Amino acid sequence: xxxxxxxxxxxxxxxxxxxxxxxxxxxxxxxxxxxxxxxxxxxxxxxxxxxxxxxxxxxxxxxxxxxxxxxxxxxxxxxxxxxxxxxxxxxxxxxxxxxxxxxxxxxxxxxxxxxxxxxxxxxxxxxxxxxxxxxxxxxxxxxxxxxxxxxxxxxxxxxxxxxxxxxxxxxxxxxxxxxxxxxxxxxxxxxxxxxxxxxxxxxxxxxxxxxxxxxxxxxxxxxxxxxxxxxxxxxxxxxxxxxxxxxxxxxxxxxxxxxxxxxxxxxxxxxxxxxxxxxxxxxxxxxxxxxxxxxxxxxxxxxxxxxxxxxxxxxxxxxxxxxxxxxxxxxxxxxxxxxxxxxxxxxxxxxxxxxxxxxxxxxxxxxxxxxxxxxxxxxxxxxxxxxxxxxxxxxxxxxxxxxxxxxxxxxxxxxxxxxxxxxxxxxxxxxxxxxxxxxxxxxxxxxxxxxxxxxxxxxxxxxxxxxxxxxxxxxxxxxxxxxxxxxxxxxxxxxxxxxxxxxxxxxxxxxxxxxxxxxxxxxxxxxxx
Amino acid sequence: xxxxxxxxxxxxxxxxxxxxxxxxxxxxxxxxxxxxxxxxxxxxxxxxxxxxxxxxxxxxxxxxxxxxxxxxxxxxxxxxxxxxxxxxxxxxxxxxxxxxxxxxxxxxxxxxxxxxxxxxxxxxxxxxxxxxxxxxxxxxxxxxxxxxxxxxxxxxx
Numbered sequence: 001x002x003x004x005x006x007x008x009x010x011x012x013x014x015x016x017x018x019x020x021x022x023x024x025x026x027x028x029x030x031x032x033x034x035x036x037x038x039x040x041x042x043x044x045x046x047x048x049x050x051x052x053x054x055x056x057x058x059x060x061x062x063x064x065x066x067x068x069x070x071x072x073x074x075x076x077x078x079x080x081x082x083x084x085x086x087x088x089x090x091x092x093x094x095x096x097x098x099x100x101x102x103x104x105x106x107x108x109x110x111x112x113x114x115x116x117x118x119x120x121x122x123x124x125x126x127x128x129x130x131x132x133x134x135x136x137x138x139x140x141x142x143x144x145x146x147x148x149x150x151x152x153x154x155x156x157x158x159x160x161x162x163x164x165x166x167x168x169x170x171x172x173x174x175x176x177x178x179x180x181x182x183x184x185x186x187x188x189x190x191x192x193x194x195x196x197x198x199x200x201x202x203x204x205x206x207x208x209x210x211x212x213x214x215x216x217x218x219x220x221x222x223x224x225x226x227x228x229x230x231x232x233x234x235x236x237x238x239x240x241x242x243x244x245x246x247x248x249x250x251x252x253x254x255x256x257x258x259x260x261x262x263x264x265x266x267x268x269x270x271x272x273x274x275x276x277x278x279x280x281x282x283x284x285x286x287x288x289x290x291x292x293x294x295x296x297x298x299x300x301x302x303x304x305x306x307x308x309x310x311x312x313x314x315x316x317x318x319x320x321x322x323x324x325x326x327x328x329x330x331x332x333x334x335x336x337x338x339x340x341x342x343x344x345x346x347x348x349x350x351x352x353x354x355x356x357x358x359x360x361x362x363x364x365x366x367x368x369x370x371x372x373x374x375x376x377x378x379x380x381x382x383x384x385x386x387x388x389x390x391x392x393x394x395x396x397x398x399x400x401x402x403x404x405x406x407x408x409x410x411x412x413x414x415x416x417x418x419x420x421x422x423x424x425x426x427x428x429x430x431x432x433x434x435x436x437x438x439x440x441x442x443x444x445x446x447x448x449x450x451x452x453x454x455x456x457x458x459x460x461x462x463x464x465x466x467x468x469x470x471x472x473x474x475x476x477x478x479x480x481x482x483x484x485x486x487x488x489x490x491x492x493x494x495x496x497x498x499x500x501x502x503x504x505x506x507x508x509x510x511x512x513x514x515x516x517x518x519x520x521x522x523x524x525x526x527x528x529x
Numbered sequence: 530x531x532x533x534x535x536x537x538x539x540x541x542x543x544x545x546x547x548x549x550x551x552x553x554x555x556x557x558x559x560x561x562x563x564x565x566x567x568x569x570x571x572x573x574x575x576x577x578x579x580x581x582x583x584x585x586x587x588x589x590x591x592x593x594x595x596x597x598x599x600x601x602x603x604x605x606x607x608x609x610x611x612x613x614x615x616x617x618x619x620x621x622x623x624x625x626x627x628x629x630x631x632x633x634x635x636x637x638x639x640x641x642x643x644x645x646x647x648x649x650x651x652x653x654x655x656x657x658x659x660x661x662x663x664x665x666x667x668x669x670x671x672x673x674x675x676x677x678x679x680x681x682x683x684x685x686x
Contacts, residue, residue, distance in 0.1 A: 174566040199613075200619075201616070203646045208646065226571035
């Protein structure tokens, strides 16, 4: 099946591994080639990555930038990377006629690399009016290009314009203030236009990744989606271990899955609590938060930290679980299971709540076209979960199901989350019953000078994805043969989900706007990076 | 349950009778603070854990879950999260509007000293721009640390 699709392109397509293929395309028939890929089933644009080749010693092509379009075939779960080389001041055509979600990716490239797209006058996505230069270029000088005091004055003048026309939509929930600026215009309680300003939490994680070694980046990555930080660090370690070809011990795999699934439960419960808070169910919100705290209690008992666990490193897991922890975990999971059951029973009976959550409909077609992943894709009825489609660790051995929603409304997304909590707890219980013995880390990497041991000599750019609570989290890593990466691109699930919101919120009722936003579980520090 | 409640009431009456003067003194010391939490990052998770399950309400008369106050009504600003150049003017605007005297808590490593993110434009010295009453260390701080900081703020003369 895979061969049939790729056969037509002949020798141009090269195989990286079973899931990943690459192809080089030229400027002349750029759009034509991409169009044929789309017709052959690569319907989803996962990411657009850029590589600045200024400081590289050995390169295939002397051009300054390499743009990579990462396309995914959801049926077969294969990814195709289409590379194109361009010069510094060269313009390339936009692809938003083929994939609608390309718009934000291109704006991001304009912001961080200064790549211009013909026929489009984009605004910078994060740093409009704050930076002169382009921070991810290798010759960026921080001291020259924009200073702090200038920016403060400039922004004070800007605020206060057009206050009457636009209405600010923001959630009151702690942790949501100051994450992004969402302005909307209404007529007769219908949203007519939306203006979204991002970049309030842009702190340059990808730039910092180029200065830290592979084990230090774990801590940077954990703070992307802080609701389920364990899953992020697992995804990063998985990407590097695939490049190093480490054989992880069985126990380390099982422990990563246990803590990862508990983090998923934590994230979903946090999102449900936030949703209840927005619906003025404050006391109910407190109950869910106290249930969520049971899981932080488990984390604290396991590794000593509540939110950023830092329990993995490249090559294994830092700590083993003891018998006391396992019995505690069983007890807490059984109480949580009862609470989640009564939560779903209660919420389904509440007709006022159901009525408020009716909005925010994402159809199957929209979800695919805008590159949605995770519960917001599955609530629209698309059966795509990387734990089933591209199983890693022991996900093919444990017994669990993927819940799907019928219509894709906000209420469907809530129900999908509740069912996913049940399935995650089921996975944890199965793993705890059959916990493998043996070592918890690979001997080579478990040492004092582990920062120096992790050196990637593999020159091929590698993309690795894992299923986190919001959707698909991917890392593209390019190595220069040193102990720090040359370039890291983070494909975050919230980035695509926020783009869906910014387009589909138009023609939505005013009352449905906040439930729609909270049901997507958007974390701004993951969008901005 | 009923028996226990009666017992509690009795104890409370006794307590009232003998220790009323000390109670009046104690409650006077605890100034009721109206909180405005400003946070765009992970510290807010522990902030919710402190206020959310009503640990704090009974001890400090601080409520966050039941009603969030606007800038004009509150007098304790909790700053947490990434202080990027874009988000700073918003914090200054909020601080200007609040009731005087305003108390300010810098929560977590990022708000106190810039955190992990060296070599970027993030603000490292908040206290030079806004007078900070208490710094809470940790990434993110433990709820017990937040409770201790609140206790310190309320008893501070």
